[in-house]
Amino acid sequence: MNTTNAETTKKTFSAKEFFAQWQEILTQLIYSTFGSVSKPQSKERMEKFAMDVEAAATSLCVEKGIPTAEREQTEQQLRSSSGLLVPILLTVFFAGQDPPVANNMEAFVEENFPISLVGSDGGDIPKLVQCCNSYLDSGTCFLRAGDCQGEAYLLPGGGVFKPSVMEKPTTLLRHGFEGSEHLREIAAFRIDQAYGGFARVPPTAPVTVFADSLPDRDEGPGDILSGSLQKWVNSACSSEDMGSSRFNLNDIHHIAILDLLLYNTDRHGGNLLVEKSSSLTCGASCGKGNSRLVPIDHGLCLPDFRHLDQAMFDWHFWRQADQPLSKKDLELIASFNGDKVAGILRGLGLPSGAVLTARIMVAVLQQTALKRAWTLRQIATFSSTDFKADSSALAEVVAATAIAADAQTRDIPFAEHAAFVDLFNKKLGEHLDKKESITVITV
Numbered sequence: 001m002n003t004t005n006a007e008t009t010k011k012t013f014s015a016k017e018f019f020a021q022w023q024e025i026l027t028q029l030i031y032s033t034f035g036s037v038s039k040p041q042s043k044e045r046m047e048k049f050a051m052d053v054e055a056a057a058t059s060l061c062v063e064k065g066i067p068t069a070e071r072e073q074t075e076q077q078l079r080s081s082s083g084l085l086v087p088i089l090l091t092v093f094f095a096g097q098d099p100p101v102a103n104n105m106e107a108f109v110e111e112n113f114p115i116s117l118v119g120s121d122g123g124d125i126p127k128l129v130q131c132c133n134s135y136l137d138s139g140t141c142f143l144r145a146g147d148c149q150g151e152a153y154l155l156p157g158g159g160v161f162k163p164s165v166m167e168k169p170t171t172l173l174r175h176g177f178e179g180s181e182h183l184r185e186i187a188a189f190r191i192d193q194a195y196g197g198f199a200r201v202p203p204t205a206p207v208t209v210f211a212d213s214l215p216d217r218d219e220g221p222g223d224i225l226s227g228s229l230q231k232w233v234n235s236a237c238s239s240e241d242m243g244s245s246r247f248n249l250n251d252i253h254h255i256a257i258l259d260l261l262l263y264n265t266d267r268h269g270g271n272l273l274v275e276k277s278s279s280l281t282c283g284a285s286c287g288k289g290n291s292r293l294v295p296i297d298h299g300l301c302l303p304d305f306r307h308l309d310q311a312m313f314d315w316h317f318w319r320q321a322d323q324p325l326s327k328k329d330l331e332l333i334a335s336f337n338g339d340k341v342a343g344i345l346r347g348l349g350l351p352s353g354a355v356l357t358a359r360i361m362v363a364v365l366q367q368t369a370l371k372r373a374w375t376l377r378q379i380a381t382f383s384s385t386d387f388k389a390d391s392s393a394l395a396e397v398v399a400a401t402a403i404a405a406d407a408q409t410r411d412i413p414f415a416e417h418a419a420f421v422d423l424f425n426k427k428l429g430e431h432l433d434k435k436e437s438i439t440v441i442t443v
Helices: 003-034 043-063 068-095 125-137 181-194 249-261 327-335 338-348 352-372 376-383 393-404 414-442
Strands: 115-117 153-155 159-163 204-210 224-231 235-238 272-275 293-295
Touching: 003 043, 003 338, 043 068, 043 338, 043 414, 115 125, 125 153, 125 159, 125 204, 125 224, 159 181, 159 204, 181 204, 181 224, 181 249, 181 338, 249 293, 249 327, 249 352, 249 376, 327 352, 338 352, 338 414, 352 376, 352 414, 376 393, 393 414
Parallel strands: none
Antiparallel strands: 115 204, 153 159, 159 224, 204 224, 235 272, 272 293
8 A cells, every 4th residue: 555545544544533532522412411311301401502512523623633724624524513413313312212323433322231331432441331231230239329418329349320410419519510420520530541540530431321220219111311430449448547648649649639630629538449458457557658549529520610719638638748749740730731621521511610620720730830849738728718718819819810801700611711721820920929929028
């Protein structure tokens, strides 16, 4: 085969994969927007879906690095293709049938299996779904988690399912949350994976589950629920059951970096699991620092950018948070790219305000850790509200930026994110310079 033909084949294959990913994104948006097939759909949801499709086309082009000169035409091709795909996928969705898919994609719904993967996630995801179906087939049942505020279903040894629609979502416990918790669970895994799996978030994927496989649900036979499925973690205990000096330093730093990047409002000791090993016993601290941590439960990450005053970081006051970031930690933070992170989150259908939060936190991490050599404790203190204060220092800088951008109350569209973050970076630099000069004078 000559060079020209080889290049043509490569381009054709790349285009095929590109449009396969676009079909996957459209399907995810359908499930995240409309939830259970048994729920009535509204005009408002349809309008929101149309706007999300528009935003997702731009996001995918940015994520794939398509040159600016070609981007408008490519976006138009995606939107045109959605005009053909969306009616088919919506019909399939509401009918509860299997959609027609390309040969190189996983089936969205597998007949006769309680759990079906939505999209074509690779890696360990198909094995996770297959494993959980095997557990159910062998007689193991989902159990309703009794120690959480929201709604989660445990399949011991297999996975954890969170439905997209809950009777009492835990997002009601916080401010500024729009969209389902299950999307944030998937987002935490995909952001982690996009940067090499540094925080070790368990594999998490969008799935559908037969409602009659779950206890305490009111749906009728044949109804299907959408949500997230996360791989079961074989843990000895949670971090609150042993002294923090036993934990691996790199794990703490990496989980902390992820928590800051996603502005986690619910990182408590119960959702940091201590990985099980032959030599591990929970209890008093022995100070060796070898126990590995696995972060779970990310449903309360990524609030709207106007609510960055409610962070909760259990590691905030651990001694490891005071230790300087390593060279690899700093390289990781330097590699964060706001456009890339935003592309992943927009592809999942998260709202503009939540996506802007992640872009703001990329700027915070890079200004504080890279330019000023702050420790994780210092960054966490800046991002959290002291018990004597009305708000966090971070929220104050964001509020000042919103005033300067005339965006105190209006939603900020995706197209204005870059300009807002540039202005925020300027305001943040001014704030930190002022703080440092006051510290010098005080000393």
